[in-house]
Every structure is written in structure tokens, then in C-alpha cells.
Amino acid sequence: MSKKKMFNKEINGVCVSSDGASLTLSHIISEAEKAHIVKVLRSTKGNKKEAAEILGISRKTLWEKIKSYDIRAE
Numbered sequence: 001m002s003k004k005k006m007f008n009k010e011i012n013g014v015c016v017s018s019d020g021a022s023l024t025l026s027h028i029i030s031e032a033e034k035a036h037i038v039k040v041l042r043s044t045k046g047n048k049k050e051a052a053e054i055l056g057i058s059r060k061t062l063w064e065k066i067k068s069y070d071i072r073a074e
Contacts, residue, residue, distance in 0.1 A: 034069040037062070046073055
């Protein structure tokens with residue numbers, strides 16, 4: 001499985017990765033989803049049941065997304 005490019009900056013209104021390549025819409029959406037999941041998990045102090053309810057997804061789906069995005073507890 002390949003590592004995803006991380007959004008680093010915006011050049012002339014286009015999001016680019018650290019290597020200067022433009023990012024696809026699906027990648028930008030994935031990064032936004034990951035950031036939102038992390039924010040909700042922090043707000044619930046890691047309570048995945050509550051986070052899943054806030055996000056409007058099942059706990060199973062949340063667990064799958066945590067694994068997929070390699071989100072670690074802080």
C-alpha cells in the first residue's frame with residue numbers, strides 16, 4: 001500500500017503536495033475526512049461510540065476509517 005501525499009500548500013489556488021504535484025479531489029476529500037475524524041475523536045476524548053454518533057456513521061465504519069487513515073490515539 002502506497003503512502004498518500006500530504007497537502008502542504010496552495011500555489012495559484014491549486015493544492016499541491018510536498019513534492020509539488022497537484023492533488024486530486026478525492027485525495028483532498030480524504031484528507032478533510034481524516035482531519036474531521038481526528039477533531040471529533042479529540043472532542044469526545046477518544047470515545048468512539050460518541051464520535052461515530054456525531055459523525056453519523058456506525059462504530060464499525062469509524063473503526064475501518066481509523067485503520068485506513070492510520071489514526072493513532074493521542
